[in-house]
Amino acid sequence: MNIGIDLGSRAIKMAVLQNGELVNSKVVESSFEPHKQASEMVSSYNTIPVVATGYGRHLAQKHFAQQVITEIKAHALGARYFFPNCRAILDVGGQDSKVISLDETGRVVQFQMNDKCAAGTGRFLEIMAASLGYSLQEFAAAAQLSTEDIPINSMCAVFAESEVVSLRNRGHAAEDIARAIHLSIAERLTSMLERLGIQGDVVFSGGVARNSFLPSILEDKLGRKIYIPEQPEIVGALGAALHLHKQKPAIAV
């Protein structure tokens, strides 16, 4: 058995592998001491080696994890588990978004991260949904109802919020604004992917992949098929577990 744990900004994800197959997984919202939560999550598997990834990976290593790998490598490994031929990954998480291109063998060729601001992240969608009084599910559903095109210029969460306020005050419907926000975030993610010069279809991972509207606009903009794993949140954790599985002899249990 192998365990991978992904200590992200908003959630902690765990994946358990047996003979290279995913047998268990868990996602919890992260709190103030993520390493304690994480160590509790893996505690019932106390003799099994753990590989940590995500922002909290070094903290986890300090306390319980045997090895660390970056989110980039973890996503590359995890995405290939679900889609063995995939060459490009788009991961949109709570506080960052990243795009990764792979060669035929699954090696990382290039990656880019958007990590210095909330633009193009789950957090951005949350703030925008809240400013329209929607839950995340309602937000995507409302956007799908609209056919109106209003441009949103600002990708800064702070400025976009005031832009939304002024759009509302000009009488635009909430659905139309919701659609505009989805389009603008898709625009940003598309340009990140295109900058990387990706090939083939794209695997979309991270919590934001559950959004019911974004994947279809991304497909339109990119002209490529988007694949979403059944559990898009656990791709990183799964990749971390796979890392150890692939280099078995490294750590004796």
Place this chain on the structure above:
Amino acid sequence: MSEQFQVKSDLDLWAELDMDVERFKNVPPTLTQVYKDIFLSQENRPESMAYFDEMISNIYTGRIQEIVDAKKAGHPVIGTFCVYVPEEIIQAADGLCIGLCGGSQATIPDAEKTLPRNICPMVKSAFGFKVSRMCPFFQALDFVYGETTCDAKKKTWELLEEHVPTHVMEIPQMKRERDKKLWVEEVKDFKLEIEKMINRNITEDELKAAIDTLNAKRVSLQRLNSLRHHNPSPISGRDMLLIQQIAFYDIPERFTDKVNQLCDELEIRIQNNNVVASKETTRIMISGTPMALPNWKLHNIIENSGAIIVNEESCIGTRYYKDTIETDGQSMDEMLEKLTERYMKIDCSVFTPNDDRIDQVIKEYRDSGAQGIIDYCLQFCHTYNIEAVKLREACEKQGIPFMAIESDYSPEDIGQLQTRVEAFIEQIQG
């Protein structure tokens, strides 16, 4: 060594220089700790690094006293911000050329009371050092010699002038014949300005001697850098960056001797396979914008992630010493011409076109035995940032792993940078 190391203080000297002593007295203890953590925690450093540790220990005291004494003895003290300002001419006038402070987050809030926030952190930091009276070098000098390399700098000089006499030399942005003519004229004007300060003309012999002195300094750094390219590395990237930073405020002759002494030691270390990293350690080269003292952020992140830095294609790096001045010029005009030719070879991204730099980066990558390039761009440095596009294309064509990073001096992005750097190392290791 580590226990005793201390960045020294001299409150009287600082008061004499009209510094903000109350605020500045907190700086040496902070720097002491940072320096211990980043430099003195390294294992198996070359013994000759002791001199450079000493230079940091004396950075706000002994070295400042030397400058103050030189000034009292009538030597001009000129502060600069760019490798385009010809220091040979300052040296010929028996003057001191000091590369000024601009590598700290601490004075950026001071600068942002006046300057826009969205400009280069080096310019903001430097301006902040002056307005807050937090840099003893800035306080000790006669005047600043600025240049017109980038927009942020040239417009900031207009504001800096209110706080310290600031001269500006025009650096053209293309390298055609007519630009060269302008440049030679600017160099001649620069010489006249310096001569005005010392109330006499610089002689041919003086300039010739100064060219020899600074050629020797640049050659010593070339020698050091090529020794450092040995795999496995005999010296860390952090120590190399430090030496290249100290090059901007030390006395040239003394510095050259100490660098050569270190080179002698490294030759022996290489023979005895006494090295600071294993042959398997991932070798990274840095390209891009300068890292002014005490900006050690990226080097620290990279080397703490288990890689070693083997080259800096940077102003505080090879751009400062890759070229020397040809010494076949005899008359004053010939020497100034040769000098200008050397300065024109510096390949800053403010020039267009600037394809020589792309070739130079690839050449240094090959020479240094690096396995990947991290291009470092100070935030809002548009010319380097845009040039990274061409650099990336060239690297892709040649199969060189390349990653561009844009950052400032604040600690807020250290976690993210660490992730990127580790992922880049994973990518190289495959």
